[in-house]
Amino acid sequence: MITSDHYIILSTVLFAIGGVGFLVRRNVLVALMSLEVMLNAVNLALVAFNRARPVDHAGQVFAFFIIAAEAAEVAVGLAIVLSLFRIKRSVRTDDADLLKN
Amino acid sequence: MVWVGQVYFYVCAAIAVLAALATVASRNPIRGAMGLLLMIVAVAGLFLGLDAQFLAAVQLIVYAGAVVVLFLFVIMMLGPSAVPPRDRRGVVGRTIGGLLFASTVLAGLVLLAGRLRFVPSRDLDTGFGSVSAFGHALFSDALVPFELSSALLLVAILGALAVARGRQGEAAPVLPSGQPGLAAPSATPAPLSGASTTGQGGSRA
Numbered sequence: 001m002i003t004s005d006h007y008i009i010l011s012t013v014l015f016a017i018g019g020v021g022f023l024v025r026r027n028v029l030v031a032l033m034s035l036e037v038m039l040n041a042v043n044l045a046l047v048a049f050n051r052a053r054p055v056d057h058a059g060q061v062f063a064f065f066i067i068a069a070e071a072a073e074v075a076v077g078l079a080i081v082l083s084l085f086r087i088k089r090s091v092r093t094d095d096a097d098l099l100k101n
Numbered sequence: 102m103v104w105v106g107q108v109y110f111y112v113c114a115a116i117a118v119l120a121a122l123a124t125v126a127s128r129n130p131i132r133g134a135m136g137l138l139l140m141i142v143a144v145a146g147l148f149l150g151l152d153a154q155f156l157a158a159v160q161l162i163v164y165a166g167a168v169v170v171l172f173l174f175v176i177m178m179l180g181p182s183a184v185p186p187r188d189r190r191g192v193v194g195r196t197i198g199g200l201l202f203a204s205t206v207l208a209g210l211v212l213l214a215g216r217l218r219f220v221p222s223r224d225l226d227t228g229f230g231s232v233s234a235f236g237h238a239l240f241s242d243a244l245v246p247f248e249l250s251s252a253l254l255l256v257a258i259l260g261a262l263a264v265a266r267g268r269q270g271e272a273a274p275v276l277p278s279g280q281p282g283l284a285a286p287s288a289t290p291a292p293l294s295g296a297s298t299t300g301q302g303g304s305r306a
Contacts, residue, residue, distance in 0.1 A: 001103065001106075001107070002106055002107055003221050003222060004151075004222055005218070005219045007147065007151065008217075009210065009214070009217075010114045010118070010147075012206060012207075012209070012210045012213075014121050014140075015206060016202070017118070017121045017122060018121065018125065019202045019203070019206065020125065020199040020200075020203045021199075022125075023195060023199040023202055024125075024195045024196060024199040025125060026185075026195070027183075029172065029175070029176060029179075029183060030124075030125065030127075033124050033125070033133050033134065033137050033172065036137055036164075036168065037121045037124055037125065040140065040141065043144070043160075044144055044147060044148075047148055047151045047153045047156060048151055050153070051151045051152060051153075051222050054152075054225055054229055056238060056242070057230070057234065057235055060153050060155075060156055060230060060238075061235075061238055061239055063153075064159065064235075065243075065246060065247075067163050068163075068250040068254060069250070070168070071163055071167060071257075072254055072256075073257075074168050074171055075171065075258065075261040076261050076264065078171055078172070078175045079264040079265035081175060082175065082178070082179075082264075083264050083265060083267065085182065086267060089182070090182070090185060091179065091182065092188075
């Protein structure tokens, strides 16, 4: 029998994978995609908690707002990536040092 | 047929984990985007197993339909520059940081695992997570945040436009190799560099 706890464990594993990708990878695009993986893991955990306590739809509504916020984040983030690429001709995170010195 | 649900869960979970690994580990961002797409579809399948039908549909529409396409669009716009040359500087510190993060999260999981009881969730009345039930919750309890999220999306559209567009009339930066930079979509076309400037400019004017 699959319970909500199985989903919580899976969500933790996905969150760890996304976090490691975000910290280790230097390509901005891959870092943003790792962020997506992490947010998906959080959504999965929220929906699983909602399934474990199905008196209302609070967890699902929260996941819905996370999806909306994430769409906004991706749009602005990719615009920043394009802007950075126009200035530095690079998509590496350590080339984004415009505020240095 | 109890095992059908288990097989479904484990297949979706395996696809999600493998696709997430492919997303973070692939050198080519296109492959990473494909892995992200696969992971999103697998998570939508897991949402179905959690009685969240509407969220599964939203997941497919918003992520697979919009977010991944946006990623692919930017990757293809950058072209070969989306794969920067290999560079080993600072890889030790990054790996240590990643390992620290992973060990922290997995230690939390191990601490949590002793308390998990794996009690099955109770059966639901029909309609939990359906469009009508979810919509009722969204438009009664969460009406104000819903409207605020529309304002958030509007601001995000404007912000993305303003950031990606650059300043009006600003010429694209020119590479040392003479390649014209990624032209800002401005009203005036970016001037071409090199010897072809006069001919091209004359014909265009």
